[in-house]
Amino acid sequence: MRVLLIEDEQRLGENIVAALREVGLAVDHAQDGEAGSHLAEQGVYDAIVLDLMLPRKTGQRVLHDLRQNKIHTPVLILTAQEGKESIIELLNAGADDYLGKPFDLGELLARVKALIRRAKGVSTPVLVVSDVELNTVNQTVTRRGNSIELSPTEYRILEYLLHRPRAVVSKQELLEHLYDFDWEHHSNVIEAHVSNLRRKLSFAGSEPLIETLRHRGYRLCGEGSR
Amino acid sequence: MKRSVSITRRLVITVLIMELASAIALIGIVTVHEWRVRMKAFDATIAGTTQSLMGAVQDAEDEADNVMLDLTGVQLGNHAIYRVVDEGKRVLGAEGTLPADTPVSSPGFHNLRVRGRTYRFLVFRGIRVIDPGKVSGGVRHNVEIVYGVPAGRVWHEVLESTRFFVISTVALLGITALVMAWLVRKGLAPVYDLAREAEQINSSEWQFEAPEEAKSTVELRPLATALESAVARLQRSFEQQRRFTNDAAHELKTDVAIVKSSLQLLSMRKRTPEEYSQGLALSLDDFTRLEMTVQKLLTLARLEQPMERNSLKESLSCALSDVLDEAVYQSKPLAELKATEVTVDSEKNVRVAIDNHDALLLCSNILLNAIQHCRDGGHVRIALLGDDQAARLTIQDDGEGIAEEDIPHVFEPFYRGDASRSRKSGGTGLGLSICKAICNRAGGSIEIANHRAGGVLVTVFLPILSLQPEPTLSGSIKAR
Numbered sequence: 289m290r291v292l293l294i295e296d297e298q299r300l301g302e303n304i305v306a307a308l309r310e311v312g313l314a315v316d317h318a319q320d321g322e323a324g325s326h327l328a329e330q331g332v333y334d335a336i337v338l339d340l341m342l343p344r345k346t347g348q349r350v351l352h353d354l355r356q357n358k359i360h361t362p363v364l365i366l367t368a369q370e371g372k373e374s375i376i377e378l379l380n381a382g383a384d385d386y387l388g389k390p391f392d393l394g395e396l397l398a399r400v401k402a403l404i405r406r407a408k409g410v411s412t413p414v415l416v417v418s419d420v421e422l423n424t425v426n427q428t429v430t431r432r433g434n435s436i437e438l439s440p441t442e443y444r445i446l447e448y449l450l451h452r453p454r455a456v457v458s459k460q461e462l463l464e465h466l467y468d469f470d471w472e473h474h475s476n477v478i479e480a481h482v483s484n485l486r487r488k489l490s491f492a493g494s495e496p497l498i499e500t501l502r503h504r505g506y507r508l509c510g511e512g513s514r
Numbered sequence: 515m516k517r518s519v520s521i522t523r524r525l526v527i528t529v530l531i532m533e534l535a536s537a538i539a540l541i542g543i544v545t546v547h548e549w550r551v552r553m554k555a556f557d558a559t560i561a562g563t564t565q566s567l568m569g570a571v572q573d574a575e576d577e578a579d580n581v582m583l584d585l586t587g588v589q590l591g592n593h594a595i596y597r598v599v600d601e602g603k604r605v606l607g608a609e610g611t612l613p614a615d616t617p618v619s620s621p622g623f624h625n626l627r628v629r630g631r632t633y634r635f636l637v638f639r640g641i642r643v644i645d646p647g648k649v650s651g652g653v654r655h656n657v658e659i660v661y662g663v664p665a666g667r668v669w670h671e672v673l674e675s676t677r678f679f680v681i682s683t684v685a686l687l688g689i690t691a692l693v694m695a696w697l698v699r700k701g702l703a704p705v706y707d708l709a710r711e712a713e714q715i716n717s718s719e720w721q722f723e724a725p726e727e728a729k730s731t732v733e734l735r736p737l738a739t740a741l742e743s744a745v746a747r748l749q750r751s752f753e754q755q756r757r758f759t760n761d762a763a764h765e766l767k768t769d770v771a772i773v774k775s776s777l778q779l780l781s782m783r784k785r786t787p788e789e790y791s792q793g794l795a796l797s798l799d800d801f802t803r804l805e806m807t808v809q810k811l812l813t814l815a816r817l818e819q820p821m822e823r824n825s826l827k828e829s830l831s832c833a834l835s836d837v838l839d840e841a842v843y844q845s846k847p848l849a850e851l852k853a854t855e856v857t858v859d860s861e862k863n864v865r866v867a868i869d870n871h872d873a874l875l876l877c878s879n880i881l882l883n884a885i886q887h888c889r890d891g892g893h894v895r896i897a898l899l900g901d902d903q904a905a906r907l908t909i910q911d912d913g914e915g916i917a918e919e920d921i922p923h924v925f926e927p928f929y930r931g932d933a934s935r936s937r938k939s940g941g942t943g944l945g946l947s948i949c950k951a952i953c954n955r956a957g958g959s960i961e962i963a964n965h966r967a968g969g970v971l972v973t974v975f976l977p978i979l980s981l982q983p984e985p986t987l988s989g990s991i992k993a994r
Contacts, residue, residue: 297768297771297772299772299776299796299799299800299803300768300771300772300775303772303775303776303778303779304775306779307775307778307779307782310779310782310783341764368763368764368767368768368771369760369764388767389767389768389770389771390767390768390770390771390773390774390775391771391774391775392774392778393774393775393778393779393782394778394782
């Protein structure tokens with residue numbers, strides 16, 4: 289999952305980026321409203337954390353333009369401004385959540401994850417498809433009760449696919465949502481990771497979970513229950 | 515409690531007193547006039563009756579051609595006293611007793627007292643000719659008539675009409691008072707409207723527009739406009755205060771958020787000792803910044819407090835050139851980092867009435883700002899001049915200058931023209947506000963402008979304490 293952070297305060301931004309990355313999210317950091325707006329409008333993010341007091345373009349404007357452009361990425365507002373009115377105004381303008389500074393980093397992470405989950409139509413932190421279970425809190429994966437060790441990238445690919453069962457997910461989409469600009473990446477990398485993932489998930493007698501569709505991408509098969 | 519004063523009551527009472535005074539004057543005039551008219555009429559009546567008495571002097575039809583008084587058809591006044599005497603001192607007719615002091619020798623009207631009453635007497639001498647048809651031309655008789663009636667009647671009549679005047683005046687006064695009170699109250703309605711409107715003002719509701727009626731009333735217009743502008747001024751300063759509080763809260767919250775997030779990030783999972791020590795160092799930096807923000811806020815708060823006493827102000831004194839040298843010395847590390855040359859051209863013994871610490875704060879704030887905004891390897895020029903009234907300190911950098919639209923705002927607390935250059939460069943947005951507060955406190959001023967040659971020129975004017983004429987000393991400190 290890829291998150292965009294728009295925050296002009298450098299040290300705070302650094303900390304949030306580090307924390308989001310620690311929980312396995314790809315993060316891009318924009319330091320002003322204009323750059324943030326540009327990045328957000330690419331539509332590749334699964335959530336946006338938005339500060340309000342920004343140079344060049346205020347957070348309110350960024351949010352407004354985003355919704356105007358029919359981009360429905362969930363937005364969490366981060367601000368030190370006071371007042372219930374502004375909260376109501378922001379929520380009415382299309383914000384999905386609100387966190388006042390100084391906030392708890394753990395709370396911010398939980399809220400961002402919840403926003404991503406909700407936006408994908410999942411309400412619990414445990415994703416279940418067929419006999420595979422993925423716990424987004426502990427970042428653990430089990431199949432038929434057997435714990436499976438995955439590398440961070442493999443975990444993220446599986447998490448993304450589990451969020452979209454039975455949908456065809458292209459390599460491009462995976463690249464866009466799993467890597468931020470700071471990472472060197474290439475579509476071959478995805479192929480390698482997916483093949484590793486497939487290997488780790490296969491048991492004797494188990495059905496293949498990830499299906500490859502030539503030139504189209506990947507698909508998670510099996511019955512999903514949420 | 516002080517006795518309250520009512521304009522309505524004052525007005526009504528004033529008008530009533532004026533009215534009463536003129537009524538009294540009028541009554542006086544009318545009474546005198548009335549008295550004179552009535553007196554004339556009275557005198558005419560007396561004269562008429564006296565003539566009738568004269569006419570009543572008839573031929574006695576005797577040998578001596580004497581005269582007698584025949585009162586048939588003669589109307590005499592009530593309580594009239596008269597006496598008709600002929601030349602032979604023979605009383606032809608009389609009624610009542612003439613007072614002894616009747617000046618019979620002088621004809622005309624006389625006021626005399628008879629038994630406690632004032633009488634008006636007419637002494638009249640006439641000639642009565644008996645048998646004028648005779649050849650001898652008749653007999654002439656010198657007749658003297660004294661006739662008097664009580665004058666009290668006239669006074670009574672005059673008083674009667676005066677009383678009528680007095681009663682109608684009192685009635686009029688009463689009606690006037692009522693009408694006046696009502697009219698004045700009605701006339702003062704705009705005042706009450708204005709008061710009602712003014713009552714609506716409170717710290718959250720700053721809308722105040724004087725009612726049209728108050729503004730179109732000549733007497734109320736100054737009050738209405740004064741109120742309007744006072745409210746507007748108050749609103750502005752309230753707004754400023756509120757904005758400052760909001761900004762300060764924002765700033766503090768942000769700094770706290772940084773510290774908190776740094777520590778929380780560190781504790782998210784177990785880390786290596788190197789990671790811990792690095793994280794702690796970062797957290798300490800973050801904390802130092804929070805501390806700086808708090809310190810600057812407190813400094814600003816202290817500077818914006820009014821000085822307790824003028825005497826204290828007089829006891830303050832510092833040599834600006836020494837302070838400048840100290841500021842330059844302190845800024846050396848930053849200047850070295852940016853390879854900036856700092857030159858000072860200062861007059862010695864320019865003393866200003868500022869606390870030494872504040873003066874240093876002022877100088878180093880401006881200087882650090884200048885060095886920060888200088889291009890690398892640039893040049894900051896400081897000049898200090900003093901005449902017999904003011905010290906003029908200029909600090910000029912050779913950076914990019916300042917956006918024209920930012921110039922009016924740079925002294926506002928937390929103002930950041932371009933946020934990317936302030937927070938990152940370590941500023942809190944309070945430095946220039948503190949400078950302005952220091953200057954204001956000392957009765958001086960500070961200005962910022964773009965220099966023709968490029969870069970920012972900050973000019974500080976401070977009222978001077980003393981300037982001993984001494985040769986100008988130039989010093990140049992190279993920080994390289």
